[in-house]
Amino acid sequence: MSAIASSPIVVPASSSGRPALKKSKTTGPSMRVLPLTPVAKQGGGSVRLIAEFDLELSSVVRLYALRLMETPDGRRIVYAPNGNGGRRLATFSPELAAEITKAATEKLEGHDIANGSNSED
Template structure:
C-alpha cells in the first residue's frame, strides 16, 4: 500500500472536521482509490475517508485495522511533505 499523490489543504469545509490533505491511494498493483481525504477530528484524532458517491454515500469502506493503516500512512506522508516544505522555505532565506 502506498500514497500516490498528496496535496495539503487546511480548510474546514462544511463540518466539524478539518481537511488536512487529499490523497490518492494504491492498495495493490491493481487497485487504486482516488480522492481520499485525511481529516482531523475536533478531538484531535486523524481519520481517513474514502471519496463519496452520489448522494453522499461512501463508495469504499475498510476494516478498522486497514483504515488505521491508511491513516497512519497518509499522516506520515503528510508530515514528511510539510517538514520538507518548511525546511526548503528556511533554506531559501
Template structure:
C-alpha cells in the same frame, strides 16, 4: 500499500480537512480522492469520496489505520507527488 499523491488542504482555523490523497493498495487497487481529517478529539480519520450521495468505499478498522498512518507520514514528510498536483 503506498500513497501515490497527497494534496494538503488550505490551512484555516477549525478546519478538520488536512489533505486529499490517492493510495495504491497491494499493487492491484488504487483509490483516488480520499480525505484525511482530524476529528474533534484529535484523532486522524480517512474518508472515502462520495458517489451518488454515499461513500464510495468503506474500510475495515485495521486497513483504515494502515492507510491513515501512511497518509500522515506522506503529509508530514512532504510527499514528492506535490510537484505533480
C-alpha cells in the same frame, strides 16, 4: 459471437467470513500513498479536512480522492469520496483504516505546508 469462459475468482475467507487479506498487517508492503495535497481551507466543521490523496492499496487496486481528516480530539481518520447521491464509494475495516491513516499522516509530515516549512518545524 462466442462466449468467453471464465473461472470464478476465489477469495479465501477469514474466520469472520470476510475475505482474508495477506499478512504483514492488513495490506502488505505494497500499499503506498500516491499524490497527497495538504488542504489550506480546512472547512468550518468540527472534523477538519487535512489533506486529499490517492492510494495504491495493492498492485491491482488504486483508490482516488481519499480525505485525511482530523477530529476535535486530534485523532486522524480517512474517508473515501462520496458518489452521486451521497453514498460512500468505499469503506475500510478499522485495521485497514488505521494503516491508511498512518501512511497518509507519514506522507503529510514530510510534505511542505503553506508557509514554506514542513510539518516537523
